[in-house]
Amino acid sequence: MAIDEKQLIALLTNFKDEIIQSVDHRLGISQEDFQHKLDLVVEGQQMLAEKMDRVEDNLKGEIRKVDHRVTAMSADLVEHRQDTEAHRKGWRVSEE
Numbered sequence: 001m002a003i004d005e006k007q008l009i010a011l012l013t014n015f016k017d018e019i020i021q022s023v024d025h026r027l028g029i030s031q032e033d034f035q036h037k038l039d040l041v042v043e044g045q046q047m048l049a050e051k052m053d054r055v056e057d058n059l060k061g062e063i064r065k066v067d068h069r070v071t072a073m074s075a076d077l078v079e080h081r082q083d084t085e086a087h088r089k090g091w092r093v094s095e096e
Contacts, residue, residue: 003011
């Protein structure tokens with residue numbers, strides 16, 4: 001059974017089309033897999049950014065508390081200093 005030129009061209013063309021479809025299919029799968037992994041990375045980055053924002057807000061709140069305490073201690077020290085200076089005749093604070 002001999003294959004003539006037209007049949008050979010048809011077989012080769014069909015084979016070429018199957019190869020192209022197979023490569024396209026595999027590339028499509030790879031592209032979808034890559035996109036899925038990229039989406040996971042983006043989602044992870046968004047979660048990290050949100051967590052950093054929460055940590056920043058918490059730190060700002062803690063810093064405000066510390067600032068308030070320092071301010072209160074400063075006021076107490078000023079008041080104490082004024083009280084000690086007002087009573088110098090009765091007793092003295094020695095800085096020795």
